[in-house]
Amino acid sequence: MRTPMKSRTTALALAGLALGASLTGCKVSGTRTNPGGSGATPGAGAAPGDGGGAAQGAGGGRGTGTGALARCRTEDLSARLGRLDGAAGARSSAIVLTNTSGRACRIYGYPGVGIAVADGSALPSSDQRVGGPPPHLVLKPSGSAYAEIDWAAPGGADPQSQSEAALPGLLTVIPPDETRALRVPWSFGQVAEQGNFRVSPLEPGTGPA
Numbered sequence: 001m002r003t004p005m006k007s008r009t010t011a012l013a014l015a016g017l018a019l020g021a022s023l024t025g026c027k028v029s030g031t032r033t034n035p036g037g038s039g040a041t042p043g044a045g046a047a048p049g050d051g052g053g054a055a056q057g058a059g060g061g062r063g064t065g066t067g068a069l070a071r072c073r074t075e076d077l078s079a080r081l082g083r084l085d086g087a088a089g090a091r092s093s094a095i096v097l098t099n100t101s102g103r104a105c106r107i108y109g110y111p112g113v114g115i116a117v118a119d120g121s122a123l124p125s126s127d128q129r130v131g132g133p134p135p136h137l138v139l140k141p142s143g144s145a146y147a148e149i150d151w152a153a154p155g156g157a158d159p160q161s162q163s164e165a166a167l168p169g170l171l172t173v174i175p176p177d178e179t180r181a182l183r184v185p186w187s188f189g190q191v192a193e194q195g196n197f198r199v200s201p202l203e204p205g206t207g208p209a
Helices: 002-029 159-163
Strands: 054-058 062-064 077-081 090-099 105-107 112-116 126-129 137-139 144-152 170-174 182-185 196-199
Touching (some): 077 182, 090 170, 112 196
Antiparallel strands (some): 077 090
């Protein structure tokens, strides 16, 4: 009589374990995972998430919770060029964006770059993003961020580089996530390669001294 009772108890215990495993399996299979991670591609159109997180404070300290701040709009910023560097056909400088709005704002990515004649008429040009990933920045009032740019100057012994060169009067700069450009006087001479610029992501500060 004891043997059948023990068998029934064992059978019930095994059934309970099977049911528990089945329920646990349901929970695991219902959990969503993201095998690819965030997958974000940094660029001029990208912006920090609204969930906050740490950001580098351009113009003083580090900031947190950048999602509470509005992004820097074109009308919030002024632009200027840094010093001219380079030799032997290669030129470089820095675009410096400064927050003139009187309030903090966030900025992230790459500025768009183009060239124009003095009256604002656009010249053929292109820009290529290099380096990265961009840091998330908070520009305090009067704080600045910069992006390095480089381009080719026409070579005197190369007729093709001379024929493809342009002489701008202005550099047009579009801040990340914006469509309206800032205009910066250009005094760095001709630009070769049909106005092709290589642009680094925005970093805190004003660039090389």
